[in-house]
Amino acid sequence: MVRTNPERRQALLDASIEVLAREGARGLTFRAVDKEAAVPAGTASNYFSNRDDLLVQVGHRYYERLVPSDERMEQSHQLQTRESMTELMTEVVERVSGFRTGYLAILELRLEATRRPELQALLTDRVRADLDFNISNYRESGLPGGEDAVVLLYLTLNWLILDRLTLPGIFDEKRAADLVRTAVDRAIPGED
Template identity: 65%
Template sequence: MRTNPERRQALLDAAIEVLAAEGARGLTFRAVDKQAGVPAGTASNYFANRDELLTQAGIRFYEVIQPTEETMALVSNGPKTKEHITTLMKEVVGRLESHRTAYLALLELRLEATRRPELRAVLTERVRADLDFNVRNHLASEMPGDADSVLLLYLALNWLIVEHLTLPGIFDERQSLALIKTAVERAIPS
């Protein structure tokens, strides 16, 4: 297997684009090579099989959507208010929506994980780690709310993002912002 990290990352980014555009059935080595603009056969030199490509694309998604250091500083150092949590939740929704193809690829990967135990294990581990990280950071920052508040916001906002990316006419921006605020108000008791 080849080990050029930049090429591998470019191939995984191309795999994410293919997943978003063509779905899991469209994810082939040939499609990834074409999307990445590399010679035919390149992806097969980096990934042993399609399962490995799917699994590595799942890992790559989480690298792509990481919050910036500035955002993490806002969590730690920002005001300890519901209004600030609402601002942070708007940032999360906006960040995930700005990575439209990556999020759509994740939806494809999650469906594919129902049939592929290795992919399911990777995604389960990663989502669990993210949830634990978010709960731990929320509690450590002494923001209002508890662990259940974080989990409720995770569930509510993920579905709002799905609506935006798959059926964008359901909620306009004004409604979405109001729903984020309402989710925070209801998830975090006074």
């Protein structure tokens, strides 16, 4: 039986993110989620039909929590320069890095997606939609270059975030900011 209390559902999904980040996919059980959310035993099983359902819903929740502010979205639709693109990419790296447990949880979900077709489909569709959205915004930005610039920034910055969160001793904050600037400078052709 699926309950309809949206606040409780979000609390359970947020607890699931914390469990995934700390314990990995094998540690994600209804019991562990109930304990993390500080709710009575059996609560999670009332909201999610099975573990696969929980994993898919966690994937949705991760992306919900990363949605940029309305102000940031508005800024991304304005005419861009390489400098404003550097600022935007720096903000993205900071926003995603600031949700450390979420990023670690999504890495666990990506690994789990290699064994679960429904989860793989969800994550593939979501990442593809995000890339398409970013490519569309880039085309409207007035900057030179095209789809490859967006894909290169996506790939480069995702790996930078991964290193910052899993091996923070490799790149300090200043070096990471310098690398974002370098990535933008190299991915986006010079403005002539």
